Amino acid sequence: MKVLHVCTSRSWGGMEMIVCRLARLQRDAGHQVAFACDARAPIRGACGENGVATIDVRCDLAGMLRLRREIAAARPDIVHVQYSRDLNIAVPSNIGKAGRIVLTKQIESVVVKRDPWHRLLYAGVSRATGISTMIRDNLIATTPLQPGQVDLVHLGIDTGRFRPDAAARAETRRELGLAEGTLAIGMMGRMSPGKGFDDFLEMAAGLGTPKAFFVLIGGHSRNEDDYGVRVEQRAADILAGRVALTGYREDRQRWLNALDIFVFPSHAESFGLALVEAMATGLPCVAYGKDGVLDIVRDGDDGLLARPRDVADLRARTDQLIADAELRARLGRAARRTAAERFSEQRMLAGTLRCYEAALA
Structure with a gap:
């Protein structure tokens, strides 16, 4: 399976660390994995250290055009958006393409996103995951996504690294x-x-x-x-x-x-x-x-x-x-x-x- 992760966050916290780890796990499992991220972000260096190819993209018009070119060339099966803001570049970039967009939500939203723009945006999302029951329920409550489109997938850690020693x-x-x-x-x-x-x-x-x-x-x-x-x-x-x-x-x-x-x-x-x-x-x-x-x-x-x-x-x-x-x-x-x-x-x-x-x- 070809997977393109998208995350333009410039922070370095739990979300960014776990996404890098997921990309590496997928690559090690035999999938073709690439990562679209901001060149200024720590996540780019971490992906490089993990042997995951990166594409320099920001959450703006130029970034959207570059991402669209990348999707057209690489033809990923899945475009996995890790930061809901990045739907603004991922969905337009994927119009007319065969790949499916999956959104992972890690942060609760207090804004209800059911206005015409968000309805159009979320129409481009095939499926989503919430990292906890609270986040899954929040996704359903605040976006146009239907309950059957949203899965619960808890975050995971390396239990060989984190163990009594x-x-x-x-x-x-x-x-x-x-x-x-x-x-x-x-x-x-x-x-x-x-x-x-x-x-x-x-x-x-x-x-x-x-x-x-x-x-x-x-x-x-x-x-x-x-x-x-x-x-x-x-x-x-x-x-x-x-x-x-x-x-x-x-x-x-x-x-x-x-x-x-x-x-x-x-x-x-x-x-x-x-x-x-x-x-x-x-x-x-x-x-x-x-x-x-x-x-x-x-x-x-x-x-x-x-x-x-x-x-x-x-x-x-x-x-x-x-x-x-x-x-x-x-x-x-x-x-x-x-x-x-x-x-x-x-x-x-x-x-x-x-x-x-x-x-x-």
């Missing part, structure tokens, strides 16, 4: 200077207000044990450096001597292995890739119970859910884990099973290919 744990904890028996509690994500860094710090300051150590894994978000600096300063003030800020890390699986408890205080999450990575590492997790997180964690079975935006409840659930080593171990084992069985990258690949086949049928 005793050697990595010992090495990273030694690097952090953690004494035997010290509980390490952490979170991971871009330093953006919606990720809940302030909630984490407020929670950490009031926990029932003074012996815990805290690890914040993640760098500044694009165009939000001021917020990142403020989080770093607040962490140093509140948790003086008991916190490490790693910045952005490619080897985040190593830092996750240093932890004993993972907290996911995101205010609104379409899915929760960082949460799944932590679960695959075998960590007991506490998360706000809303949005895409509800597809991932079953409260009391493979993690604990706190009331959304309720720092006191987040703290109480974390204190529950601190006080009960047996509960931590049980939830950690169950979390690993959940990630491996339900959120592997191979499962994501299979779901995506089924969607392609349905679009081509």
Whole structure:
């Protein structure tokens, strides 16, 4: 199958990382894969490193004309649009062509797109996927797409990379200077207000044990450096001597292995890739119970859910884990099973290919 992915985002977050990984998985499975993206974006370099051919395209008229030439020459079976804004160049580029357009939606829309222009635009979409139940339902509620056109395909991770690793744990904890028996509690994500860094710090300051150590894994978000600096300063003030800020890390699986408890205080999450990575590492997790997180964690079975935006409840659930080593171990084992069985990258690949086949049928 010939697949052309389209994503002109210039950011580098979970969406962009997972799309690059999907393209590589498809190529490794024997499909012919190319990627249309902005030459200025990190995603272009990542695709190159993965051996996926790229076409330089922006979301403008020139980009649309270039994309149309590429589609005419390459004749892909599937044009997979990863960013709904890019339908504005992908749909006109595909008029009169045999390939089918598939849209993946990763971000909730608050705008209802049923005006004449969007009806025309979405008429060019054969099928779509939502990365969580919430996003699938949002797609149906806000676009002209019919329920039968929209599939649920959860994101997936490399569960061989994200796994319990005793050697990595010992090495990273030694690097952090953690004494035997010290509980390490952490979170991971871009330093953006919606990720809940302030909630984490407020929670950490009031926990029932003074012996815990805290690890914040993640760098500044694009165009939000001021917020990142403020989080770093607040962490140093509140948790003086008991916190490490790693910045952005490619080897985040190593830092996750240093932890004993993972907290996911995101205010609104379409899915929760960082949460799944932590679960695959075998960590007991506490998360706000809303949005895409509800597809991932079953409260009391493979993690604990706190009331959304309720720092006191987040703290109480974390204190529950601190006080009960047996509960931590049980939830950690169950979390690993959940990630491996339900959120592997191979499962994501299979779901995506089924969607392609349905679009081509």
